[in-house]
Amino acid sequence: MSWEESTRQKMLHLKLPTDPRWVSIAEMQLEDILTDHAYCEQKAASSCISLILRFNDLDEVVDTLTPIVAEEWGHFERVLEQIRKRNLKFGFPRKDEYVVQLANFVKKGGSRMQQLTEQLLMNALIEARSCERFKLLSANLEDAELQKFYYELMISEAGHYVTFIELARKYQDPDLVNMRWQEWLAFEAEVMGNLGLRGDRMH
Numbered sequence: 001m002s003w004e005e006s007t008r009q010k011m012l013h014l015k016l017p018t019d020p021r022w023v024s025i026a027e028m029q030l031e032d033i034l035t036d037h038a039y040c041e042q043k044a045a046s047s048c049i050s051l052i053l054r055f056n057d058l059d060e061v062v063d064t065l066t067p068i069v070a071e072e073w074g075h076f077e078r079v080l081e082q083i084r085k086r087n088l089k090f091g092f093p094r095k096d097e098y099v100v101q102l103a104n105f106v107k108k109g110g111s112r113m114q115q116l117t118e119q120l121l122m123n124a125l126i127e128a129r130s131c132e133r134f135k136l137l138s139a140n141l142e143d144a145e146l147q148k149f150y151y152e153l154m155i156s157e158a159g160h161y162v163t164f165i166e167l168a169r170k171y172q173d174p175d176l177v178n179m180r181w182q183e184w185l186a187f188e189a190e191v192m193g194n195l196g197l198r199g200d201r202m203h
Contacts (some may be wrong), residue, residue: 014132015189022133023140025199031088032200038079039093040130040202044160045072047123055116064167068160075153082149098203099126101191105184117172121184124164129188129203131157 026033048065055061083090102125106118134154138147168177 013185014128015185016192018132018136018192019197020136022197022199023136025197026137027141027143029200030086031083031091033202034079034083034086034088035091036094036200037202038076038083038090039096041072041076041079043096043099044123044126045069045076047119048072051116051119051123055112058116058171060170061116061167064163068163071156071160075156078149078153082146096201096203098191098195098201102126102188105187113171117168117177117180120164120168121177121181124161124168124181125184125188126203127157127161127164129192131161133202 045068048069052062052065052069080090102122106122107114110118131154134150134157138149138151138154141147141150165177165181
């Protein structure tokens with residue numbers, strides 16, 4: 001079984017696939033999509049740092065997320081390199097309505113481990129959607145260098161997705177994690193449907 005087939009079957013259980021037209025629109029707005037992607041990588045690193053600081057007493061959380069911080073920041077640097085070599089402008093960040101709506105779905109209160117689980121599942125979902133979008137870019141962009149670039153990042157994001165889910169299952173009943181994950185997937189599909197086709201954003 002190829003890596004792509006394995007990914008589709010085991011990992012990317014997103015309820016609403018990205019509209020295929022998104023890639024063509026994104027390619028026409030490459031400066032915007034690369035800038036947005038860079039900030040996505042920065043926020044991914046920052047999110048893991050926040051979890052490390054908040055749950056610094058949980059050795060496995062610290063040891064698992066620390067290398068992800070380095071990897072996500074490395075991705076930020078690599079996206080910035082792609083922007084510079086194409087003489088594009090690294091613009092200012094814009095409000096990420098996708099992440100805002102996901103953050104509002106996080107259950108407040110509960111035990112400390114429930115709070116950790118909520119954050120890990122949100123991170124996992126963002127990684128899953130990123131992986132799906134990177135796959136589309138790697139398969140459909142005309143720019144051969146960017147095709148290769150996004151294929152490499154697709155594999156990385158898939159690994160992060162799995163890591164977040166597995167980490168949540170270590171600190172919370174796996175059955176409860178799985179049930180909540182299904183709720184997250186259903187909500188994310190609603191968010192994507194309501195946001196519509198936005199070719200200038202990674203999500």
